[in-house]
Amino acid sequence: MGLKENIQAVKEEISTEEQFLEGMIKGERFFNRNKKYIISALVLVALGAGWYAINDIMSQQRLKVSNEAYQALLKDANNTTALETLKAKNPKLYTMFIFETALVKGDTEALKTVSLSKENPILADLATYQLSQLDLNATPKGELLAGMVLLQEGYDLLKDKKIEEARLKFAQIDANSPLKQIAKNLEHYQGLK
Template sequence: MSLKDNVDYVKEELSSEEKFLESFVKVERIYKKYKMLIILAVVVILGLAIGLYTTKTIQEKQKKEANIAFNQFLENNQDKDALKTLEENNKQLFQIAKYIQAKKENKTYDIEVKFFKEIAAYQKALDENSIDKLNAVSMEKDFLLKEFAIFNKALLQAKEGKYEDAKATLKLIPEDSQVNDLATSLKHFLVTK
C-alpha cells in the first residue's frame, strides 16, 4: 500500500466520521427544537396503548361475567343477582333474559335486540291474526322469516275470503324459498276459489 493510498484511506475515514457526527448534531438540534412535541407524542402513544389494553381487558371481564350470569339465569329465571349483573354488563343479554322471563310468565316484553325484536313482532302479529302487522314485518329488509311471514299473511287472507289478495301475496315468495312447498300447497287450494 502506498503512502497516497493511506492518505486517501484516512481522508475517507475522516470524511465518514464527519458525516456521522454532522448527522448526529442535526438530530440533536431537531430533538432540542422539538423536545416537548416528541415527549408529548411518546406520552400520547403510551397513553393510548395503555388505554386500549385496559378497555379490552374490562370488556373481556364484563363479557365473561355476563355469560356466567346469563347461564345462571337460564338455570333459575328468578335469579335477581344474575339479572342485575346482566343489566350492568350486557344490555342485549339482559333484554333477552327479560324476554324469556316474560314468555314463561305469558306476558309481553318489548325487546330491542335486532332479530329477537323482529321475531317478537312476528309472533305478536300471528297471535293477533293481523294482516297489517304481518305485512309490516315481512317488509323488513333483514327479517329472517320473511317468506314465512308472507305465507302466513296469504293464509290469513284466504281464511278471511280474500282469495285474490292471497294469490297476489303468494307471488311474492321466491321459487327458491324453503317456504315454496307450503306456498304451492296453498296455491293449489286457492285454484278452486
C-alpha cells in the same frame, strides 16, 4: 505508493466520521426543534395503549360477570339478582334471555317489551313476528320479517279458499326476497298438496 494509499484511506475514514458527526448534529438539532411534538406524540401513544389495555380488561370483566349471571339464570330463572346483573352488564344478552323465556312461557307482555327494545333490532323484529303469531287479531309487522308475515297471511287465506286475496298478499312480498319463490309456488298450487 503505499504511503499515498494510506493517506487516502485516512482521508476517507475522516470523511466518514465527519459525515457521521454531521448526521448526529442534524438529528440533535431536529430533536431540539421538535422536542415538544415528539414527546407529546410518545405520551399520546403511551396513554392510548394504556387506555386500550384498561378498556380491554374492563370489557373482559363485564363479559365474565354477565356470563356468570346468565349461567345462574339458566339454573334458576327466578334469580332476580342475576337478572339485574345481566341487565346492567350486558343489555343485549338480557334482552335475549327475556325473549327466550317469553317464548317458552307464551308471555305476550315480555314479547311486547322485547319488540320495543332498541338493543337488538333483529330480536325486536322476531318478537314482533311472534306477537303477531300469538295474537291472531293483531297485525304488527316487523321491518325484517314483513315478507314472512305476508307469506303466512297469504297461506292462511289460501287455506280459507280466498285465492284472490292471497295473491294480493303474495304480491306485496318484495321481489328480491327469498320468500318470493315460495309465494309463487303457493300461488301456483293454490295451497293444495
